[in-house]
Amino acid sequence: MNLCRLLLILFLLGFQSESIAHGSVTPEGDLCIIKIGFYSAHFKIYLPRTREHQDYCEDLPDTGETVFVMEYTYGDLGQVPVDFRIIHDVTGLGRFAQLQDVEALSEEEIEAATVIYRPPLKQPDIYTINHEFEESGNYLGIVTARHPETNELYTAVFPFEVGYIGYGYLPLFVLLLILGQGSYWWMSRSRNVARQVRWQTSD
Numbered sequence: 001m002n003l004c005r006l007l008l009i010l011f012l013l014g015f016q017s018e019s020i021a022h023g024s025v026t027p028e029g030d031l032c033i034i035k036i037g038f039y040s041a042h043f044k045i046y047l048p049r050t051r052e053h054q055d056y057c058e059d060l061p062d063t064g065e066t067v068f069v070m071e072y073t074y075g076d077l078g079q080v081p082v083d084f085r086i087i088h089d090v091t092g093l094g095r096f097a098q099l100q101d102v103e104a105l106s107e108e109e110i111e112a113a114t115v116i117y118r119p120p121l122k123q124p125d126i127y128t129i130n131h132e133f134e135e136s137g138n139y140l141g142i143v144t145a146r147h148p149e150t151n152e153l154y155t156a157v158f159p160f161e162v163g164y165i166g167y168g169y170l171p172l173f174v175l176l177l178i179l180g181q182g183s184y185w186w187m188s189r190s191r192n193v194a195r196q197v198r199w200q201t202s203d
Contacts, residue, residue, distance in 0.1 A: 087115065
């Protein structure tokens with residue numbers, strides 16, 4: 001029983017670590033927030049042809065027409081030129097890719113991996129961009145905003161998967177439970193055998 005509790009704690013810690021590592025889009029209550037430096041916006045993704053009004057934070061179950069939406073919340077993001085890029089995940093890090101991993105890529109690598117790019121554009125209140133994903137796989141979203149006064153550049157990177165099945169860590173958790181139960185059974189059996197040997201020796 002204690003072993004099962006330990007495995008459950010480890011699973012939850014692993015899930016928490018995944019959430020922390022998963023880019024610049026974070027769930028807050030019922031909303032998803034993208035943070036671009038001190039700028040922030042509500043972030044939603046829609047699959048109008050296959051999922052109608054269902055919205056997603058990052059991972060998408062289907063390919064096809066996809067609509068990315070940012071509703072500005074703080075930092076006057078609507079007054080700042082924002083550029084939006086999606087690339088194939090050429091880092092090989094999947095959901096653990098972060099800004100420094102993208103910065104390590106050359107401009108040529110980024111250009112070659114780009115599937116959609118919109119140059120800096122001001123869109124007051126709501127920023128939207130559409131893309132037709134033709135193949136499933138791992139992608140990186142890169143959103144950049146430049147401060148109009150300081151000229152400082154702020155960038156958010158969010159990894160996501162298209163054609164996401166959604167099992168997550170469940171198979172690993174089930175495997176850990178099976179291994180944990182097997183280990184508990186084996187240790188209990190070993191203790192019983194040891195007791196029987198001691199009793200036979202004492203007799």
